[in-house]
């Protein structure tokens with residue numbers, strides 16, 4: 001039996017179905033992240049678990065006991081919110097002590113516990129500072145210590161880092177993970193930031209429109225997204241509507257080109273699919289103008305898919321440089337190359353794109369979704385989609 005079980009939970013607000021028949025199991029000591037776009041129901045799930053909302057249907061079990069209708073103040077949960085929500089007229093130590101005072105512990109014990117907790121979150125020397133004397137990151141550390149003070153069985157974190165700047169976000173998420181592992185704490189963490197979710201979690205529940213799309217370890221979610229939504233939401237990717245040909249032996253038609261993909265014995269010939277290729281699995285090789293037609297496909301065609309194209313955008317991202325390349329068939333590819341390989345490639349440059357069959361993830365793709373994709377882009381459905389929020393900004397026009 002799982003430590004925390006959500007069984008067929010549903011919650012509506014008027015006509016809005018915030019959560020729909022959600023079933024989820026969280027193990028003791030597990031760090032589970034609810035990931036999804038704004039409005040997909042993440043906060044509502046957390047509030048249902050905390051007892052701030054009542055479910056319309058379904059059950060919540062903690063450690064084998066049903067807590068579905070138990071009031072919030074009688075659930076052993078700690079919560080940290082997006083906004084720091086500290087008491088402004090209390091010092092860091094007094095904030096942490098708040099829950100302990102309610103429990104009528106002795107002042108000596110409370111003081112010792114606060115010292116331990118502030119040390120745990122790296123604020124041993126800030127015990128007597130008021131919230132306005134602390135940075136956003138430090139305030140969130142105090143909020144974390146305060147939530148941990150009452151020794152909750154489950155810690156609920158609702159976008160705790162989203163108000164902080166990028167560098168602090170990364171440091172603090174590592175701290176949260178360290179503390180969670182040190183204490184063996186069970187955590188449900190809410191975020192819409194896929195990179196954060198991949199970095200911090202044991203497992204990720206990807207949500208869309210109140211429903212669970214996929215549940216799995218970060219690597220599994222990234223490498224084997226099971227739905228078109230997950231493939232688009234988690235990680236950058238090239239996504240190309242295509243059609244299977246000789247599915248069982250792994251061929252796929254993309255416009256004029258026949259690509260090699262992993263065999264798809266479950267799918268039939270002629271099925272509409274979405275090809276998903278991660279940017280780091282494609283390589284680019286510079287071509288001289290004349291090479292475009294002289295690419296020797298005969299040797300490497302067995303191992304690699306080869307396409308010619310032209311670099312449209314180059315975006316320096318630090319560790320990698322991201323390229324947008326338009327293949328000669330019109331498809332757009334996103335390609336990430338590490339520093340040295342990227343140096344000589346600039347917009348306007350003709351290139352050879354190469355990626356092995358194993359780099360292609362093949363997802364069933366309904367006709368309606370294909371039409372919607374074509375409609376959104378204003379192009380034929382064979383043109384690759386790069387999600388707008390991850391569209392790189394041009395380094396050179």
Ligand SMILES: Nc1ncnc2c1ncn2[C@@H]1O[C@H](COP(=O)(O)OP(=O)(O)OP(=O)(O)O)[C@@H](O)[C@H]1O
Pocket residue numbers: 013014016017018036037038039040041042043044045192
């Ligand atoms: N108290 C409420 N009254 C009415 N509608 C609500 C209420 N709380 C949530 N909703 C609606 O339920 C849906 C899910 O909201 P929820 O806050 O759970 O999403 P979310 O994934 O956490 O979004 P965000 O990341 O923007 O916080 C949304 O359509 C929201 O407008």
